[in-house]
Amino acid sequence: MIDLSTIWAGLLALSIFIYVILDGFDLGIGVIFPFLDNDDDRAIAMNSVAPVWDGNETWLILGGGGLFAAFPLAYAIIMPALYAPFIAMILALVFRGVAFEYRWRDKRHEKTWDRAFHFGSFVATFMQGIVLGAFIQGIEVEGRAYAGGWWDWASPFTFTCGLALTAGYALLGSTWLIMKTENGLRDRAYAIAKNTGRATLLFIGIVSIWTPFLSPKIAAQWLSFPHIFFVLPVPILTLVLAAITAWGLTKRKDNVPFLATIGLFGLCFAGLGIGVTPYIVPHVITIQQAAAPDVSLSFMLVGALIFLPLILGYTAYSYWVFRGKIDPKAGYH
Amino acid sequence: MEDLAVTLARAQFAFTMSFHIIFPAFSIGVASYLLVLEGLWLKTGKDEYLSLFKYWRKIFAVAFGMGVVSGIVMSYQFGTNWSVFSDKTGPVIGPLMAYEVLTAFFLEAGFLGVMLFGMGRVSKRLHFLATFMVALGTLISATWILAANSWMHTPAGYSINEVGQFIPENWMEIIFNPSFPYRLVHMVLAAFLTTAFVVGAVGAWHLLKDKNTATARKMFSMAMWMAAIIAPIQILAGDLHGINTLEYQPAKVMAMEGHYESHPHGAPLYLFGIPDDKAQELKFAIGIPNASSLILKHHLHAPLDGLDTIKAEDRPPVVILFWSFRIMVGIGMMMLCVGIISVFLRWRKKLYDSPLFHKFALIMGPSGFVAVLAGWITTEVGRQPYTVYGILRTSQSIGPVEAPAVGASLIAFVIVYFALFGAGTYYILKMMGQSPEDLGPLTESPVRIASPHLLEGENND
Structure with a gap:
């Protein structure tokens, strides 16, 4: 059961989860950017992620590169199937990525780059939600290739997933700001987090109920033995974490909402995982079928075992260097 | 239709790749230059080296950002347009790229924050280490991606399996291909x-x-x-x-x-x-x-x-x-x-x-x-x-893509790249037009906010 391809599926899932959390909060800041009170607050919000966003986005490259390397067949099927959302996501990431630097270089067009940052973040998030939705919804495969049309991904369900992820990232972004800032900006972030928190919870409910109707195979898997023992605690824990988030937001415990939100994301991720394993293209191609030969997987595993801990170490160090609240005074240059 | 899709996909790859290669070609060199400048500053204590370091660091930040985002495009384009290539070569080329991400991209991005915004927050020695890691990352990155690219020119150390995939036989032969x-x-x-x-x-x-x-x-x-x-x-x-x-x-x-x-x-x-x-x-x-x-x-x-x-x-x-x-x-x-x-x-x-x-x-x-x-x-x-x-x-x-899809995305890439990277090039030229002498005081007290434009002025602390 535990073979190289399973280990790689786990590592890839871990990379994607780390990506979702890390880029999730900095994309989320882009999503809520126009809802901040003034330019000073927007400057502080952007500064709170400026030193780390490159690193956060690198996990996306590992996700794409890792899929290509470990599961080339899955990569070759999923990418053409989700052609338009991926291209839109990539272009949106280009817009918001350059805005980090351009905003400071061109005071005259600051508003333009703020808009690029906001819409880029929003579109990238929305497209990632669509990718997630399309993945659950299923992909048509014939032989070793995608066999559907190039608009198959578009459906009410995938658009709902797009909105759901937007709400989720906005919650991550606003709770990150609560943790990193003070005064007016923090107050605003609290207000935004309460709204995005409600929206996130609502969407988790909608998608969770919709998924088994859309994909009977996921439903069957959720209800089958022994999966059901893993599935049952998920909704209960979700409610517990939602309550903790709400408590942190009302009692103004600055660090609690962000950490609890990460937990919420973790549970959703686990729920999805239980519903689709051992498939990598849900219910068509299994992890084993898509895996590169063992000689590729073992060669990479050596690197991953050496470098992933190092990467996590110096990433943590970088976060530690820029730890604590950002001094808002420094924003008034 | 089939031939047009190939032509368009090739045009798209050539276009996005040509734009992308400009930034790494520049940032590999500038990263090493920054390392030399900071090293000379630490050794001699001369302000002119620090001025030059800060001057080129600002330019590096913009070029590096453009390199990162145009690079993400590349890692997904293999799949969107060239999925048959991906399926067949994935077992050989994929691990090389995975190593590039693991050993280089994270190194660059992880230490970039400290290099750009960490002066005054960490010791001089640690900051120099961060600059070194960024420079090292650019070179490691070049090594892996050129190994992968070279293998496409002079393939070695592989066999072909029953579904037509290239299967690695000898990694040393693959990496150190002729x-x-x-x-x-x-x-x-x-x-x-x-x-x-x-x-x-x-x-x-x-x-x-x-x-x-x-x-x-x-x-x-x-x-x-x-x-x-x-x-x-x-x-x-x-x-x-x-x-x-x-x-x-x-x-x-x-x-x-x-x-x-x-x-x-x-x-x-x-x-x-x-x-x-x-x-x-x-x-x-x-x-x-x-x-x-x-x-x-x-x-x-x-x-x-x-x-x-x-x-x-x-x-x-x-x-x-x-x-x-x-x-x-x-x-x-x-x-x-x-x-x-x-x-x-x-x-x-x-x-x-x-x-x-x-x-x-x-x-x-x-x-x-x-x-x-x-x-x-x-x-x-x-x-x-x-x-x-x-x-x-x-x-x-080429994968099962249709010419209109590839054509539409090609047009989108052309418009977005010219607009955004055109603006970036303009900003870089503007920064180059400023004299390093006009950077302002070189105080090294702690900087409390991570924004490039604030580093240039004096600090509040």
Whole structure:
């Protein structure tokens, strides 16, 4: 059961989860950017992620590169199937990525780059939600290739997933700001987090109920033995974490909402995982079928075992260097 | 429809790749330059090194950001347009790219924050370590991606399984495939030269405005040393790379040289000519008799085969290669001229008093980018009609995409890239137009906010 391809599926899932959390909060800041009170607050919000966003986005490259390397067949099927959302996501990431630097270089067009940052973040998030939705919804495969049309991904369900992820990232972004800032900006972030928190919870409910109707195979898997023992605690824990988030937001415990939100994301991720394993293209191609030969997987595993801990170490160090609240005074240059 | 999709997908790859390669070519060089500047500052304590470090760091930040986002495009484009290629080569090329991400991208991105915003928050030693890690990351990245690229030119250490996938047999043979060492050296030197000429041009610009600017003198001097030392080495490295190509991809060299016909008694080096693929001849050819045999075979009368020995469907397009190769070599020779003149002027103690030479250096500023692009066009177009040379044809590498989808995304890429990277280039040029002397005080008290524009001013703490 535990073979190289399973280990790689786990590592890839871990990379994607780390990506979702890390880029999730900095994309989320882009999503809520126009809802901040003034330019000073927007400057502080952007500064709170400026030193780390490159690193956060690198996990996306590992996700794409890792899929290509470990599961080339899955990569070759999923990418053409989700052609338009991926291209839109990539272009949106280009817009918001350059805005980090351009905003400071061109005071005259600051508003333009703020808009690029906001819409880029929003579109990238929305497209990632669509990718997630399309993945659950299923992909048509014939032989070793995608066999559907190039608009198959578009459906009410995938658009709902797009909105759901937007709400989720906005919650991550606003709770990150609560943790990193003070005064007016923090107050605003609290207000935004309460709204995005409600929206996130609502969407988790909608998608969770919709998924088994859309994909009977996921439903069957959720209800089958022994999966059901893993599935049952998920909704209960979700409610517990939602309550903790709400408590942190009302009692103004600055660090609690962000950490609890990460937990919420973790549970959703686990729920999805239980519903689709051992498939990598849900219910068509299994992890084993898509895996590169063992000689590729073992060669990479050596690197991953050496470098992933190092990467996590110096990433943590970088976060530690820029730890604590950002001094808002420094924003008034 | 099928053929149009291939053409459009190739155009898209060529377009996004050409834009992308510009940024790494520059940031590999600047990262190393920043390392040298910070090291010299720590060693000598001279403010001019710190000024230059901060000056080029700002420019690096913008170029690096553009490199990251244009790079994400590349890692997904293999799948969107070239999914059959991905499926077949994934087991071999995929791990090389995974290693690039694991050993290089994270290193660069992880330490970039500290390098850009961490001065004053961490010790000088740790900050220098961060700069070192960023520079090291750029070089490791180049190593892996060139191993992967070289394998596509000179595949080795693999077998093919029942579904047509390339299966790794020997990783050392795969990584150290026959063209890899030459390509790596040639590209890294190209990155250093490209940066040297950009730095030299910025120095020259400020010298032309005021020849007494200390920082301008310093960067101009450093850049000219690089030009004088690296340009000749690069020409030698390029020559060795060419000989390697002759061994493994002779058709590419035939096209570069414009050798439609075979030369059993020594081939001429064509300096000029108009390649005519239809007639299969080089019109208006001006060449040096037997010189090509001398360069490639180190013997005046060594026989060299021409494209007439290659099947028509296996020939690369001659017109593009013939010209791109000449552009690259021409620029290389001009770079060598700059290097030699700079040594002469330095010897006569006139390096900072020669406005004409400064103007020449200024014009040569973007030449490295042109040479890098021309070089890559030569090697990649020369790989045609294959993606994996001699084995997997380009026309058989494309995924189940339709021409309208590829066409629409190509148009989107063109518009977005020109707008965004055009703006970025403009900002970089604006920053280069400012003198490093105008950066403001160099106080190193803790900076409490992570924004590049705030680092330039004084601190509140």
